[in-house]
Amino acid sequence: MRKIIVPVDFSTYSENALKSAAYLAKKNNAEIVAVHMLELSNAIASQSESYLQEQTLFLYKLTEKKFGEFLNADYLSDIKVTPIIKHFKIFSELDELAREENADLIIMGSKGTSGMKEIFIGSNTEKVIRHSEVPVIVIKEEAIKEDFKNALFACDFSNDDIKPYLEAKRLFNALNCNLKLVYVTTPTSKFKSTKEIKERINSFMDNINENSQARNNVAIIADYSVEEGVFYYANTAEADIIAIATHGRKGVAHFFEGSISEDIANHSSLPVITFKI
Template sequence: MKKIIVPVDFSKHSEDALKTAAFIAKKQNAEIIAVHMLELSNAIISQSESYSQQEAVFYLKLAEKKFIEFLNKEYLKEIKVTPIIKHYKIFSELNALAKEENAELIVMGSHGIGGLKEIFVGSNTEKVVRNSSVPVLVTKDTPILSNLENAVFACDFTNEDIKPYQEAKKLLSKLGCKLHLLHVNTPYGRFKSTKETQKKVVNFLTKANETLETLHQVQHISDYTVESGILEYANQHNMDLIVIATHGRKGLSHFFEGSISEDIANHANLPVMTFKI
């Protein structure tokens, strides 16, 4: 891993993300690209051109000063940090920047007392997740300052799940984190017999170029809802991370349609990492 992007808004949550990125960067000898999205008000934009330009420059200089002060942290001393200020809050720009810089990860902090609630209801984090073709790691309440050892990737074992699974496994292996595949069987809608489930899993793992050993490691759990099954498994097995596949702008993965991802995000006491299908 060479580059990690961290959006910064000077809040505690963005500092938690910065600390997390710093921890990963030190392990991977990676560079951090810190990005501040500077939003100028319509009042400034609607003013006369010369005055508007002067005021815009003033706010830009103010943001630059605050940015430098914010990045003056002891835990960043041994890391290459590149600060970038974007002039508008267009969060799709982060994806373009990630592609331009060949970054492998975006790290963001969560907002809201309810946990990651705002991720999927219009927050900045949600906008980044939906626009990003790069994996997004969202920290929960506190920064990640110790090694991630185990992550759970729950899916319906369809062909669409193969690519995000492979990407998640590859990235997490760099972080020394083992990815556990999980299938949640519910009595409603998507219920499948053991035979049907095994057939899907075998087909999935074959196309994903996995071994027979991986087949035996796939975990199966039954619960009344997918989200409760994932959270129960994560808690019982001391998972460090929940991994979710998303469709980006088209919404969340078919497996996580409706309120499932929101419920997982709201009730999980774990960081969440997303991979685009």
């Protein structure tokens, strides 16, 4: 891990993400790229070009000062931190920046959403997850302050999940973290017998020549929804982080119906990391 991107809006949530990035950066001797997205209101944007330039410069200088104060924190000492101010209009452009910077990871804070707000406007977290080609860690209630001991990878053991799983395995091996897998069956999913599910899992493991230890780290959970099943097993397995695969721009993982992959990232109290299929 060489470079971590952290979107910053000066909130407590983005500070938690920055603290988490600092912890991982110190463990891996990595650089942090802190990004603030400066957006001009429609009212300003509709003014004359000279007025727009004047206001843009004013806001840029103001943000630059605030950014400097925000990054002047003890927990960032001894870490290379590069501040970037971008005139992004949409959060999907973070993926473009991640490619330009050759970043290994995006870490962002989120308070999540619920109810009608979630239905109509979603969240910036979801937009980043949909477009990012690099793994995204979503930090919720607390910053990462200690090593991950147990990670949980939720999937349906289809061929689509092979690449995300191998990426997750590589990352968590580097972090000396135990990786467990879970398959959730629900009343609304296409019925499969226990034998069929186990055959599917064994076929998946055979395709990647997985060892017996990994095969023994697989759980089959029955619950009323995939989300509930993942959260239940995460608690039972004492997981420190949940990993999921996503189709990105399609907004859902192959495993999940609707937008459950994004819902897990939105509603989990644990950190969630997404891997692009």
